[in-house]
Amino acid sequence: AQTVTQSQPEMSVQEAETVTLSCTYDTSESNYYLFWYKQPPSRQMILVIRQEAYKQQNATENRFSVNFQKAAKSFSLKISDSQLGDTAMYFCALRGSQGNLIFGKGTKLSVKP
């Protein structure tokens, strides 16, 4: 079975600082895709960043980057220079065999001024 685990239900960070959200996963697939999605309060979910497992290089999107450790099945998200607009639920997800996404329970991130 494919599973995704996020062990940090809530986190907070001061504006302009850096925060790292953790995610571990399990899959028997040799090639797979991992994602971080952001769900702001009362707004729809949007893709933050994605990583293809066969790519060694960690993905980066502006202030967002991942630390992908394939052997450890770990996929953490680093947010640099945190902004108030980063306040949201963050979900780690693994693409399933049918293209569906398998989500973790999420981490609620609060950015404080």
Next chain:
Amino acid sequence: DTGVSQDPRHKITKRGQNVTFRCDPISEHNRLYWYRQTLGQGPEFLTYFQNEAQLEKSRLLSDRFSAERPKGSFSTLEIQRTEQGDSAMYLCASSPTGEAYNEQFFGPGTRLTVL
């Protein structure tokens, strides 16, 4: 607005009633997914369509649930004889086929409350 839309945004119903939700995907997207999200949890996969064909159903989708996507455009999700445990946010997402289908675009969701 060319994003994924869902209607209604909120639905309150009494236990035992039937409800139907609609999802309009991004027009050129062939794949359409339904998820359910309960409080404090991540979304859980329910079912998906490739064009008009329903290709996979989760075991979460009991026989009280039915989904359709006529003509491969919009989709409907119907819940018959609603139960209090059906209270959740129902999310729809769409994606194109090909390499780009790895990204799913989500709608705002329909929040169902069963009294």
